[in-house]
Amino acid sequence: MGEYTVYISRDLEELKKRLLQKAHDFSQSEKDYAGFYYLLEVIEQSPRWKYRNKNEFYTNLSWVVQEFPVKNNGKVCYGDYLSVLSDFQEYIKTEFGLLAPNKKFMNYFWRGGFLGFLLGVFFNIYLALAFSVFFAFLFGAREENKARQAGKVLGAQKPKLKFVYKNKKE
Structure with a gap:
């Protein structure tokens, strides 16, 4: 595990739970179509990848959160999590308090x-x-x-x- 991944890797489980809660009303076909399981796997595997610095780790995770599907008026959309908080570190701090x-x-x-x-x-x-x-x-x-x-x-x-x-x- 890279030295920079330790910074937030223990919070990944909590992040995963929150994203799963936000996507609770998805049907199986919507999950397959939206790449839901692929993104969950990326969250799982991210602590094992080598990062050059902490910002690279945050960039990877912010991409995952940005691409995570959400439902908006019955349609599957992307990027609704970070529309207000563009900085992933601010998003994590706000989400977890x-x-x-x-x-x-x-x-x-x-x-x-x-x-x-x-x-x-x-x-x-x-x-x-x-x-x-x-x-x-x-x-x-x-x-x-x-x-x-x-x-x-x-x-x-x-x-x-x-x-x-x-x-x-x-």
């Missing part, structure tokens, strides 16, 4: 930086700059970690133990 990586960090980074600057101004300008950087990183990192642990950040996974050593009694 997830935040972009470092979104929380940057929100709290600016707040912490401003707070540190205000505290430091009472002493001198050099201390203001030092306080602003310190509080910015402190608040930003803390909030980002909370969001990642809650599973609210796109692509955030809880670390899995790869090796567990057990003492064998002889």
Whole structure:
């Protein structure tokens, strides 16, 4: 598996479920005609393909979602999923209710930086700059970690133990 596919590959099952829900009223012939099963297979196989970068992975998945058939007034249409959200990453974040990586960090980074600057101004300008950087990183990192642990950040996974050593009694 390419290193960039890990970024969103755990969300592929959820994406597949959502697309299946949206295409629940298709007949068998409509599914065959629209390439429904081919696109599902592309979603299944996409983590196994090698991508040069993260954007290539997103481009492939956005093509799949864009080509996924939908019913509009009884007719099979394509491309209705991304008509409003042209960016696939924005679509995923909106669809799953997830935040972009470092979104929380940057929100709290600016707040912490401003707070540190205000505290430091009472002493001198050099201390203001030092306080602003310190509080910015402190608040930003803390909030980002909370969001990642809650599973609210796109692509955030809880670390899995790869090796567990057990003492064998002889």
